[in-house]
Amino acid sequence: MPASAAKQPLPLQRSPSGSRSAPTLLKWGSLTEMNAPNASDWVSFRQDLHRHPELGFAVERTADKVSKALTEMGVEVHRGIGKTGVVGVLRRGNSDAAIALRADMDALPIDEIKGRDHRSEYAGKMHACGHDGHTAMLLGAAEQLVACTEWEGTIVFVFQPAEEGIGRGNLDPDAVDAPRCGGEAMVRDGLFERFPVRAAYALHNWPALPVGTVAVRVGAMMAATDEIEILFEGRGGHAAMPDEACDPVVAMAHFVVAAQTLVSREVAPAEAAVVSLTQIETRGTRASNVIPGSVLLRGTVRSLSLATRALLHRRLREQAAGVAATFGCKVHVTIDEGYPPTINAPRPAGIAERAARRLPDVQVRTDLPPSMGAEDFSFLAQAVPGAYLWLGQADDAHTAKLHSPAYDFHDGVLDTGIALFCAIVREEARSSVRSVD
Ligand SMILES: [Zn+2]
Numbered sequence: 001m002p003a004s005a006a007k008q009p010l011p012l013q014r015s016p017s018g019s020r021s022a023p024t025l026l027k028w029g030s031l032t033e034m035n036a037p038n039a040s041d042w043v044s045f046r047q048d049l050h051r052h053p054e055l056g057f058a059v060e061r062t063a064d065k066v067s068k069a070l071t072e073m074g075v076e077v078h079r080g081i082g083k084t085g086v087v088g089v090l091r092r093g094n095s096d097a098a099i100a101l102r103a104d105m106d107a108l109p110i111d112e113i114k115g116r117d118h119r120s121e122y123a124g125k126m127h128a129c130g131h132d133g134h135t136a137m138l139l140g141a142a143e144q145l146v147a148c149t150e151w152e153g154t155i156v157f158v159f160q161p162a163e164e165g166i167g168r169g170n171l172d173p174d175a176v177d178a179p180r181c182g183g184e185a186m187v188r189d190g191l192f193e194r195f196p197v198r199a200a201y202a203l204h205n206w207p208a209l210p211v212g213t214v215a216v217r218v219g220a221m222m223a224a225t226d227e228i229e230i231l232f233e234g235r236g237g238h239a240a241m242p243d244e245a246c247d248p249v250v251a252m253a254h255f256v257v258a259a260q261t262l263v264s265r266e267v268a269p270a271e272a273a274v275v276s277l278t279q280i281e282t283r284g285t286r287a288s289n290v291i292p293g294s295v296l297l298r299g300t301v302r303s304l305s306l307a308t309r310a311l312l313h314r315r316l317r318e319q320a321a322g323v324a325a326t327f328g329c330k331v332h333v334t335i336d337e338g339y340p341p342t343i344n345a346p347r348p349a350g351i352a353e354r355a356a357r358r359l360p361d362v363q364v365r366t367d368l369p370p371s372m373g374a375e376d377f378s379f380l381a382q383a384v385p386g387a388y389l390w391l392g393q394a395d396d397a398h399t400a401k402l403h404s405p406a407y408d409f410h411d412g413v414l415d416t417g418i419a420l421f422c423a424i425v426r427e428e429a430r431s432s433v434r435s436v437d
């Protein structure tokens with residue numbers, strides 16, 4: 001346990017009415033500087049999480065540690081939301097205003113490279129996306145906000161499992177409509193009905209940006225990601241007698257070419273999208289002198305808006321049906337919808353940008369294009385207005401990309417992340433003061 005977290009928590013006040021139905025505005029008593037973040041206490045905590053990575057929804061040890069830390073700070077803890085999600089609630093004063101700050105807790109099924117002191121102790125599991133750092137940062141921010149008496153309202157600290165989507169369906173293996181990930185599971189489990197907020201915020205360490213950089217933008221920050229499977233069914237036969245068969249390979253090949261026009265000819269030029277057809281599998285034979293009966297094609301579709309996503313899904317189906325009809329085949333299209341696009345709403349994005357600009361020695365970028373990667377904060381940002389930020393972590397000692405076996409979270413950016421979460425709370429308060437004026 002970090003030493004400073006053991007200090008006596010300040011008494012917290014609850015809303016006298018107990019009513020949470022109509023969140024109003026967070027407000028600060030004054031706008032003086034917050035306590036300087038003390039990140040060093042959280043480095044060992046982060047490295048302990050790194051040594052003990054957990055996957056998907058099976059993050060019991062991490063959730064225990066998070067719950068214990070919050071409890072010791074005096075933060076009210078709710079567990080078991082989205083199976084292993086943890087929610088900490090910190091209330092102060094008489095305001096019913098509320099915002100959510102979110103971190104993810106899960107790791108990846110990767111073997112970490114050797115030679116690191118705090119290397120993963122679990123074979124085949126590794127914090128290769130820095131969620132150990134996100135969890136430590138949010139706890140560090142909670143510690144700061146417990147110690148700070150200059151605000152009123154409610155802060156909901158959301159610690160979610162399964163951001164990486166591993167274990168989809170393991171809440172109920174038989175459920176056809178199982179949550180795709182921890183963010184969706186927590187939202188479906190009533191996260192924002194139980195803890196209503198006016199905005200939600202999250203950040204992700206970003207190895208493409210140097211230390212001391214914060215990036216945020218209004219609109220799409222991360223893409224929607226959907227997996228597609230297209231099965232062309234023809235009629236197999238002897239390769240020397242194609243007139244007696246119906247060749248699904250030819251149909252599939254025409255479809256692959258046609259699908260290249262979806263982005264180039266149908267998506268608006270200023271919109272970004274990706275259609276990548278990545279795997280081709282003939283069914284029933286591997287012989288070169290046999291026309292197979294069917295061919296399975298797999299790929300991924302990425303988009304930055306729900307409208308583009310819907311367009312691509314519709315046109316993929318139409319093109320597949322058209323090509324199949326042209327060549328006398330049948331076709332079955334399966335689209336496995338993954339995460340929706342992560343869209344930053346204007347108000348919280350503006351709050352986050354102003355918060356970042358108030359931090360010393362931080363360069364704020366609002367000019368970067370969105371990433372075509374995906375992020376399950378999107379489910380929270382669909383439920384309430386949200387903002388998702390990138391926090392630079394690249395320097396000479398931290399060059400590895402996310403999901404690389406050489407990756408490690410940069411402990412040197414913990415303090416910036418803590419300060420950023422706190423500054424967001426403070427900026428919410430400042431905007432409230434302005435709006436009251
Ligand atoms: Zn990841």
Ligand SMILES: [Zn+2]
Nearest residue numbers: 129130131204
């Ligand atoms: Zn991640």
